[in-house]
Amino acid sequence: MSKPREEKYQAILDAATEAFAEYGYFTCQVSKIAKLAGVADGTIYLYFKNKEDILVSLFSDRMGNFIQEIRQSIVKCQTTQERLFCIIRTHFKYMEENRSLAIVTQIELRQSDPKIREAISGPLREYFHLIEQVLTEGVEKQEIILADVKVGRQMFFGTLDAAISDWVSSKKPRPLEGIEELVFELMRGAFKIKQ
Amino acid sequence: MSKPREEKYQAILDAATEAFAEYGYFTCQVSKIAKLAGVADGTIYLYFKNKEDILVSLFSDRMGNFIQEIRQSIVKCQTTQERLFCIIRTHFKYMEENRSLAIVTQIELRQSDPKIREAISGPLREYFHLIEQVLTEGVEKQEIILADVKVGRQMFFGTLDAAISDWVSSKKPRPLEGIEELVFELMRGAFKIKQ
Amino acid sequence: MSKPREEKYQAILDAATEAFAEYGYFTCQVSKIAKLAGVADGTIYLYFKNKEDILVSLFSDRMGNFIQEIRQSIVKCQTTQERLFCIIRTHFKYMEENRSLAIVTQIELRQSDPKIREAISGPLREYFHLIEQVLTEGVEKQEIILADVKVGRQMFFGTLDAAISDWVSSKKPRPLEGIEELVFELMRGAFKIKQ
Amino acid sequence: MSKPREEKYQAILDAATEAFAEYGYFTCQVSKIAKLAGVADGTIYLYFKNKEDILVSLFSDRMGNFIQEIRQSIVKCQTTQERLFCIIRTHFKYMEENRSLAIVTQIELRQSDPKIREAISGPLREYFHLIEQVLTEGVEKQEIILADVKVGRQMFFGTLDAAISDWVSSKKPRPLEGIEELVFELMRGAFKIKQ
DNA sequence: GATGAATGAGCTTTCATTCAT
DNA sequence: TATGAATGAAAGCTCATTCAT
Incomplete structure (x- = not known):
């Protein structure tokens, strides 16, 4: 994986960790992760297949x-x-x-x-x-x-x-x-x- | 609580236990509990405020x-x-x-x-x-x-x-x-x- | 099928015919059919599996x-x-x-x-x-x-x-x-x- | 139109013909055409206004x-x-x-x-x-x-x-x-x- | 010109909850 | 009380389009 790609991947994972911790997996919307990661909702799906x-x-x-x-x-x-x-x-x-x-x-x-x-x-x-x-x-x-x-x-x-x-x-x-x-x-x- | 009311209350709780166990709280629909308990969806809400x-x-x-x-x-x-x-x-x-x-x-x-x-x-x-x-x-x-x-x-x-x-x-x-x-x-x- | 169910089924089909005719299948949103049929979006899915x-x-x-x-x-x-x-x-x-x-x-x-x-x-x-x-x-x-x-x-x-x-x-x-x-x-x- | 520009234009049109034929206009993504034409998604938009x-x-x-x-x-x-x-x-x-x-x-x-x-x-x-x-x-x-x-x-x-x-x-x-x-x-x- | 990662609007579909019967 | 058809808000996901490189 290229450098910036890896970085964004980790950023999303970090954001997801925070968001899941705060709201729980089901209660947490993908958009919340995206916001926390500072990316658009759609970007999430460039890095992950689904929630x-x-x-x-x-x-x-x-x-x-x-x-x-x-x-x-x-x-x-x-x-x-x-x-x-x-x-x-x-x-x-x-x-x-x-x-x-x-x-x-x-x-x-x-x-x-x-x-x-x-x-x-x-x-x-x-x-x-x-x-x-x-x-x-x-x-x-x-x-x-x-x-x-x-x-x-x-x-x-x-x-x-x-x-x-x-x-x-x-x-x-x-x-x-x-x-x-x-x-x-x-x-x-x-x-x-x-x- | 009256006798039959108490019975139905317990029946719903039994059904919910089974259903939650099988599907998990979020993945389990209220309608599944209702079906398992043998009551209508709406009936659930006569016994419980919400899911x-x-x-x-x-x-x-x-x-x-x-x-x-x-x-x-x-x-x-x-x-x-x-x-x-x-x-x-x-x-x-x-x-x-x-x-x-x-x-x-x-x-x-x-x-x-x-x-x-x-x-x-x-x-x-x-x-x-x-x-x-x-x-x-x-x-x-x-x-x-x-x-x-x-x-x-x-x-x-x-x-x-x-x-x-x-x-x-x-x-x-x-x-x-x-x-x-x-x-x-x-x-x-x-x-x-x-x- | 019961009488009112059949009626609503036909109403949705009528609405869909109009809507598909006007916008085409892909360009026509399910919500447009629902509106035209005078039902809620979700109701459509009580009668049809999907679009x-x-x-x-x-x-x-x-x-x-x-x-x-x-x-x-x-x-x-x-x-x-x-x-x-x-x-x-x-x-x-x-x-x-x-x-x-x-x-x-x-x-x-x-x-x-x-x-x-x-x-x-x-x-x-x-x-x-x-x-x-x-x-x-x-x-x-x-x-x-x-x-x-x-x-x-x-x-x-x-x-x-x-x-x-x-x-x-x-x-x-x-x-x-x-x-x-x-x-x-x-x-x-x-x-x-x-x- | 210059020679190479005309060629790429036709290549995209060829690709689009194949792709539309296979998937239909709506079901076919622009990215599929791009891939088939061997160009980047964005390149399509240098030759065509939109889909x-x-x-x-x-x-x-x-x-x-x-x-x-x-x-x-x-x-x-x-x-x-x-x-x-x-x-x-x-x-x-x-x-x-x-x-x-x-x-x-x-x-x-x-x-x-x-x-x-x-x-x-x-x-x-x-x-x-x-x-x-x-x-x-x-x-x-x-x-x-x-x-x-x-x-x-x-x-x-x-x-x-x-x-x-x-x-x-x-x-x-x-x-x-x-x-x-x-x-x-x-x-x-x-x-x-x-x- | 060419790229392709990023965007975000907009879609289909689900499902907890309500309420007329 | 009990029903279950109807509701409609809400969410995951797609994809045409853009723009920094």
């Missing part, structure tokens, strides 16, 4: 980015304990820096429209898979104790997700940074990680 | 029910450990028996439309509060160790929520009943519950 | 009617000569009484949009078939001389069609009634009909 | 060509009989060699959009006039018998038009060349042309 494609692209682009960042962050970690803490920290940091994305994620992650769900599920599943890999490896290396990796992932992700959800819906949220340690402490107990 | 009111009523009615059931179930429990396990079991059992409600909960819990969110948040907050009460009491009685009750609740609820989410979106889910023990085992570790 | 369906229904309804009238008119005829004259007369009379339909026929008969063409071609082909039957019978009974029935039909129909076309596009057309004899006289020569 | 102007130009250019060819072909004819046969042959030959133009003619000849109709009617009327001239002269020279020249022209043109229409819409048309004689034989009878 749904904006949402889907938003996910693969932003979530892809997010997962990549997570991946990079754990690469230098030595132990499972470090890896888990690293994911918590990066997850919180990323969402804190991308509040609108966090909201959209919270909101649209569970769209029931099957078409949308399917399209969205890819990146999310990838993240789930990554977490499960870390857990599996931890079990193998006997760094953690865990009877069921899937349930472990559900707890791990569910906790982060619920924390974000609270943070997102709170008017005056305490910084997510402040609860990293608290969350990790719980995980340590759950996974029987030695001090 | 949004159906969703909101659905939540306060069904979630109210749910919370009441949870409350009843923990009333006979002696220890925090029992209470937590009881919540897990009842939560899973209720959702398993009301799959459509579970789906709607998953989907619409995070509506971004501020009006809807506000209306929905009531029952959910009540549930959060209940969990936090149990945790607080557990800390006070030194039955569990927990640095931050809110984060504890996030982990507790988030885990259940993520489990339901997986269960709901899976074509062939393993019964939730089967993971109660697994989930509880994690909680025991997290909250440092003695064996 | 195209209006055109298609218009054809099968009106052309069906037309062909039926032609059929009825020739039933009492004894000779091929009478039948041909009868078709000419009825064709002209019908179109003269349904000027808008005549225009729509002229205009949309040759739509290139394949979907529309296909849908429209049915009734027209039926008419062609009817003419060819009359000609074939005439040849068999030796009431006319004709080397090729299809070409004979092309001439017969083409002539009527061109006459209507002129009449339709003329501001001050001479009545079609006035040229029945002239047209028939040409046919008599072409088909070698004995005096 | 409508393409259609109109197409007609005056191509139909002008057609009529000129007809004119040239009858110039060497001695009798009305020869002239009529010559028109039939040339008409068929030209359309057979320019199938797309034939389609466009069939389709758009009867546009209801008044502006387009008016613009198109010029060349067509010229052709009508030419036919009528031949017929009038034939009557005057007593080579044909015809009560009404206009009706005569309607029959003559209508027949050719209907034949083309069939040919155009048929998947496997018999060559028009094959029906020249058949058509002429009918004309001979209609116009009482002596053998």
Whole structure:
């Protein structure tokens, strides 16, 4: 993609993130995104097939980015304990820096429209898979104790997700940074990680 | 409310639960609910102010029910450990028996439309509060160790929520009943519950 | 179909005929038809699937009617000569009484949009078939001389069609009634009909 | 017009003929013509005022060509009989060699959009006039018998038009060349042309 | 002259809601 | 109370046309 094209593509995606976060996917008109992006309505359709494609692209682009960042962050970690803490920290940091994305994620992650769900599920599943890999490896290396990796992932992700959800819906949220340690402490107990 | 009126009210709410679960709130037309409930489109508006009111009523009615059931179930429990396990079991059992409600909960819990969110948040907050009460009491009685009750609740609820989410979106889910023990085992570790 | 439903259906079809005749299918907005029919835009869609369906229904309804009238008119005829004259007369009379339909026929008969063409071609082909039957019978009974029935039909129909076309596009057309004899006289020569 | 300018002008007209024939005037986007002509969308507007102007130009250019060819072909004819046969042959030959133009003619000849109709009617009327001239002269020279020249022209043109229409819409048309004689034989009878 | 990205007016269609019966 | 035909506002999307490069 050429430079200015890529820039406008990202500008529309940024605008969509903001707009979806504020109004929700269905309540948000395409014209609102266009206005926010500073382009004409029709321009949107030079970059995206339709409204749904904006949402889907938003996910693969932003979530892809997010997962990549997570991946990079754990690469230098030595132990499972470090890896888990690293994911918590990066997850919180990323969402804190991308509040609108966090909201959209919270909101649209569970769209029931099957078409949308399917399209969205890819990146999310990838993240789930990554977490499960870390857990599996931890079990193998006997760094953690865990009877069921899937349930472990559900707890791990569910906790982060619920924390974000609270943070997102709170008017005056305490910084997510402040609860990293608290969350990790719980995980340590759950996974029987030695001090 | 008179008997037959109450019955039709519930019939519409049942229909709405099914329909919202299948199509999602926005994608589901009021006429679909009407058809499923076996009433005319116009009749809906004799019982509900508008489409949004159906969703909101659905939540306060069904979630109210749910919370009441949870409350009843923990009333006979002696220890925090029992209470937590009881919540897990009842939560899973209720959702398993009301799959459509579970789906709607998953989907619409995070509506971004501020009006809807506000209306929905009531029952959910009540549930959060209940969990936090149990945790607080557990800390006070030194039955569990927990640095931050809110984060504890996030982990507790988030885990259940993520489990339901997986269960709901899976074509062939393993019964939730089967993971109660697994989930509880994690909680025991997290909250440092003695064996 | 119930009485009032049928009436409104016909009213919309009448309005569509007028509107298509005046503006052409593509240039005519659905809202114009609705206005002319005295109904709301949305009402149109209670009776027709979409804009195209209006055109298609218009054809099968009106052309069906037309062909039926032609059929009825020739039933009492004894000779091929009478039948041909009868078709000419009825064709002209019908179109003269349904000027808008005549225009729509002229205009949309040759739509290139394949979907529309296909849908429209049915009734027209039926008419062609009817003419060819009359000609074939005439040849068999030796009431006319004709080397090729299809070409004979092309001439017969083409002539009527061109006459209507002129009449339709003329501001001050001479009545079609006035040229029945002239047209028939040409046919008599072409088909070698004995005096 | 300069040489390369004229070439590009014709290239666009060629492309438009193909594209209109395939999709119809309204269904065909300007961008499709541009693509087919191998030029940018904007370039079209350096040669034509707007989409409508393409259609109109197409007609005056191509139909002008057609009529000129007809004119040239009858110039060497001695009798009305020869002239009529010559028109039939040339008409068929030209359309057979320019199938797309034939389609466009069939389709758009009867546009209801008044502006387009008016613009198109010029060349067509010229052709009508030419036919009528031949017929009038034939009557005057007593080579044909015809009560009404206009009706005569309607029959003559209508027949050719209907034949083309069939040919155009048929998947496997018999060559028009094959029906020249058949058509002429009918004309001979209609116009009482002596053998 | 040539380009093609950008524009935005205008279209078809949907669907929550109303109201005469 | 119940109905369901009718409403009409509103939204996604297309595409002829423009204009900066």
